[in-house]
Amino acid sequence: MPTPERATALQPSSIELLGEDALLLRFGDVIAPEINARVHATSRQIERQRPDWLLDIVPAYSSLMLVLDMNAFPGRDAQSEAIAWLQQQTFLPDGTGAAREVEIAVEYGGSDGPDLIDVARHAGLDIDDLIARHTAGRYTVAMLGFAPGFPYLIGLDPALAMPRLETPRTRVEAGSVGIGGTQTGIYPQAGPGGWRIIGRTPQILFDVSRDPPTLLAPGDLVRFVAVTD
Amino acid sequence: MTTVQDLGRTGSRHLGIGQSGAMDAYSHTIANLLVGNPANAATLEVTLAGPTLAFRTSTIIAVCGADADVRVDGIEIPGWRPIRLPAGTTLSFGACRRGARAYLAIAGGIRVSALLGSASTDLRGAFGGMRGRALMRGDVLDIAKAGMAIAALDIPAWSIDPSPELQWDIPAIARVIGPDRSGGVPDDLFASSWRVAPASNRQGLRLEGTAITQDTPMSISEPVLPGTLQLPPDGQPILLMADAQTHGGYPRIGHVIRADWPRLAQLRPGERVHFRPCTREEASQSRLDQAHRLARIALAIAGRRQAKASSR
Numbered sequence: 001m002p003t004p005e006r007a008t009a010l011q012p013s014s015i016e017l018l019g020e021d022a023l024l025l026r027f028g029d030v031i032a033p034e035i036n037a038r039v040h041a042t043s044r045q046i047e048r049q050r051p052d053w054l055l056d057i058v059p060a061y062s063s064l065m066l067v068l069d070m071n072a073f074p075g076r077d078a079q080s081e082a083i084a085w086l087q088q089q090t091f092l093p094d095g096t097g098a099a100r101e102v103e104i105a106v107e108y109g110g111s112d113g114p115d116l117i118d119v120a121r122h123a124g125l126d127i128d129d130l131i132a133r134h135t136a137g138r139y140t141v142a143m144l145g146f147a148p149g150f151p152y153l154i155g156l157d158p159a160l161a162m163p164r165l166e167t168p169r170t171r172v173e174a175g176s177v178g179i180g181g182t183q184t185g186i187y188p189q190a191g192p193g194g195w196r197i198i199g200r201t202p203q204i205l206f207d208v209s210r211d212p213p214t215l216l217a218p219g220d221l222v223r224f225v226a227v228t229d
Numbered sequence: 230m231t232t233v234q235d236l237g238r239t240g241s242r243h244l245g246i247g248q249s250g251a252m253d254a255y256s257h258t259i260a261n262l263l264v265g266n267p268a269n270a271a272t273l274e275v276t277l278a279g280p281t282l283a284f285r286t287s288t289i290i291a292v293c294g295a296d297a298d299v300r301v302d303g304i305e306i307p308g309w310r311p312i313r314l315p316a317g318t319t320l321s322f323g324a325c326r327r328g329a330r331a332y333l334a335i336a337g338g339i340r341v342s343a344l345l346g347s348a349s350t351d352l353r354g355a356f357g358g359m360r361g362r363a364l365m366r367g368d369v370l371d372i373a374k375a376g377m378a379i380a381a382l383d384i385p386a387w388s389i390d391p392s393p394e395l396q397w398d399i400p401a402i403a404r405v406i407g408p409d410r411s412g413g414v415p416d417d418l419f420a421s422s423w424r425v426a427p428a429s430n431r432q433g434l435r436l437e438g439t440a441i442t443q444d445t446p447m448s449i450s451e452p453v454l455p456g457t458l459q460l461p462p463d464g465q466p467i468l469l470m471a472d473a474q475t476h477g478g479y480p481r482i483g484h485v486i487r488a489d490w491p492r493l494a495q496l497r498p499g500e501r502v503h504f505r506p507c508t509r510e511e512a513s514q515s516r517l518d519q520a521h522r523l524a525r526i527a528l529a530i531a532g533r534r535q536a537k538a539s540s541r
Contacts, residue, residue, distance in 0.1 A: 016408070019456050019484040020512055031449055043243075055239040058452045060476055065452035067242065070516075077513070144245035145450065145476030148354040152450070189355065208344050208356040214244045 010042050010091035012064070017079050021070045023086075028062040031182075033154055035062045036142045040219035041094045051085065053078070059218040060143045061152070099140070101221040104186065104201050106177050108134075108226055112200035115165075119179055119196050122162045131226050133157045134198065139184065139222040149188035149206030149214035153222055156184045168194030175201045177224070188214070199226075230276045231322075233339055233358030233370075234471075236269045238347035242475045248455060249349035249357065252431060252471045252494035253330050255394050256294030258523060260334035262530045263291035263311045263389065270338030271348040273364070275331045276431075277497070279322025280364055287316045287379040288372060289336040293389075295328030295495060296397065301382055309391060311534075313383035327397040328495035337373030352431065353472060387533065389526055394491045394519065401492050401500070403468065404507035404515070405458065405483040414483040417441040418458075418466065418504045426465075427498040431472040433459075434496065440464025443482070453477040456485045470494065488515035 012025035025042065028035040043059045046066070050057070053072035058065040068078040108131045109116040120130040139155040146152075161182040169192060172178070176187045178195025187193055188205035205215045216222065234257065237250020251257035251274055258268040273279075275297065292299050292308045299306050300321050306312055308331070314320070325331055341348045341358055350358025359368055393399075400422075407413045423436035441464045453459070457469045459479035468485055469477075470493075485493065486507055496502060 017509075018408075018452070019454050020406070020487055020509075020516065022452075022454055024452065029449070056242040058242045058475060060451045061449050063451045065242075065454075067239065067454070143450070143476060144243065146245065146474060148241075148244060148246045148351070148356075150245050206354070208354070212244065213241075213246070213345065218243055 010038050010045075010093060012042070015083055015086065018065060021068050021078060023066045023068070023079060023082055025064040025066070025086075026062065027064070031061045031142070031154060033140065036140060036154060038093075039064050040140075041098070042091050043218065044094060044098060045089070045091050049089070053082070058143075060145070061154075099219050099221050100217065101223065102216060103223050103225050104177075104203060105227045106135075106199040106201050106224050107228065108199035112173075113177070113198040115178075115196035116198045119160065119162050119198055123159050125159070130160065130198075133160055134184070135224045135226050137184075137224070139224075141216050141218055141220040141222060143218050144214060144216065147188060147191070147206075148208075149216065151185055151205075151216045151220075151222070153184045153186075156182055158182065160184075162196050164194040165196065168192050169197075172197060173200060175203065175205065177201060231280050231364040232274050232276075232350040232352065232362075233271050233341055233348060233364075234274045234350060235271045235348045237349050237471060238345050238351075238357075241345050242452070245475050246345065246354060247351065247473055247475055248471060249347065249351045249431075250471050251332065251349075253294050253332070253395075253491040255491035255519070255523070256330070256391065257332045257334075259309070259389055259391065259526060260291045260293040260332040261338075262527050263293070263309070264289045264334045264336040265311075265534060266334060266336065266338050270334065271341060271358075272335075273333040273339065273370075275322055275325070275333065277329055278324045279331065279333075280366075281319060281321040282370075284314055284318050284320065285316060286372070287314060287377045289313050289377070289379075290320070291334045293332050293334070293391070294395070295325035295331040297325045297328075297331040298323030299331075304382065306384060307388065309388040310385050312385075313377075313379045315379045315381055318382065325497075328395065329497045330494055335372050336377070340371040340373045351472070353474070385533075389530070394522075395495060401489075401496055401502045403485045403489050403493055403502050403504050404512065405485055405504050406507055406509055406512055407483055408481050414458075414506060415441050415443045415460075417443075418482065419506060422501040422503045423466070425496045425498050425500050425502065429496075429498060431470055433470050433473065434468040434493065434502075436466050436468065436502070438465070441466065441482070443480070448478060448480055450476045450478040451481075453481065454484075456487065456490065457481055458483040458485060468493065486512040486515060488512070488519045 172193035
């Protein structure tokens with residue numbers, strides 16, 4: 001007999017009302033791979049049985065937002081109806097293998113990675129070791145935010161963590177790979193940015209004419225591969 | 230600044246792509262109804278001051294939202310009514326006198342390709358609308374319906390009354406429902422009025438006033454929406470609007486209800502807003518009341534259009 005604990009292994013710790021037309025499912029209060037994994041497993045399960053009234057399913061580090069179509073519930077309260085639906089679902093861990101794996105080719109250093117030397121010095125590593133450690137990591141796209149297609153990656157080797165620039169750059173090139181505190185990410189488009197830029201990928205992270213428009217999706221696994229030109 | 234907007238996009242927030250769309254969807258919708266368009270047709274959103282447009286073909290237009298100085302070949306045209314333009318006229322948008330955003334609807338809508346389900350300009354993502362940016366001198370807009378037989382400028386005497394949504398002489402009120410969590414909405418928010426800072430834009434209204442002191446620690450980034458009230462460490466709240474980013478790290482201190490968004494979208498830098506607490510029941514009732522007013526306006530416009538058609 002399955003125990004109730006097993007059957008509710010993914011259940012959020014709380015469901016909050018967000019505004020008039022959204023719910024926030026909260027799984028924890030910290031950035032932790034196991035909590036983020038529950039967010040994505042729940043997101044995938046909701047996606048598979050996606051009701052028509054669900055407009056958006058938005059994962060974050062430790063929470064998941066559901067945006068509801070209020071017009072789908074004439075005369076009724078959309079948030080209550082959605083909570084009732086959620087309570088009928090059983091969320092089960094979907095195990096490994098459910099996530100996609102994407103390789104990102106990176107040219108480290110040079111004009112593509114103006115902060116590589118500073119990050120290496122800060123970590124007390126030589127540049128080759130830094131690159132080896134960055135490419136050895138297995139990262140998860142915790143969420144896409146800040147700008148279309150910008151992945152917040154968790155899984156950075158703690159030795160490589162470095163605070164953001166005190167004064168953000170006014171222009172960071174598209175494809176720039178950066179370190180911001182304990183996170184690493186990739187700028188999809190040129191623009192201002194405060195992360196330490198260690199390299200750059202020629203891969204296009206956001207192209208609205210593509211389907212899907214972003215290279216990465218929440219929950220994807222990412223590996224960096226060092227390339228030279 | 231002028232951008233192409235419809236009612237915005239849904240379904241892409243998980244990719245970091247926000248909603249965009251008309252800031253004052255109420256005025257945008259009425260402008261569309263006046264020219265016979267569906268509510269979601271693309272209009273031009275003019276912020277504070279607008280462009281000069283040369284119409285190569287005849288068409289029907291309507292301007293709603295801010296009270297703006299709009300002229301057709303030098304003749305001032307009033308808002309909130311359908312105006313028939315003959316081919317070859319020049320429409321010049323001056324400044325918005327009251328309110329911040331005017332909507333120009335054109336019969337048939339402005340033809341731009343829908344991207345991710347919407348014609349709206351996403352300024353942060355630099356896509357949608359006119360090549361992902363505000364209109365520039367020399368741009369050519371394709372209008373979907375053209376070549377109507379209109380011999381002379383025709384300005385009807387009737388118009389739509391946008392009150393109570395937009396009443397310039399009544400101070401703007403933002404009604405707030407609380408976050409489920411933490412200490413609720415801080416009382417300081419309601420204690421005094423807030424001035425709209427010049428740095429405000431389509432992403433959010435940055436408010437200035439007596440700083441709110443609250444011991445809410447920086448939280449980790451979580452999803453946010455238009456209407457979300459954020460409290461940065463300086464104690465000056467930010468009300469997220471149509472171009473809200475998808476995630477935010479500042480503490481969330483409340484949510485401004487939808488029914489109040491049209492008036493708030495019309496706030497100019499330096500103007501003031503008062504926050505007031507609100508129940509979920511009041512939020513829901515206000516939303517329904519607004520939808521009913523819009524439905525009545527749609528009926529009234531349909532009646533006028535029918536009368537016009539049978540009189541011709």
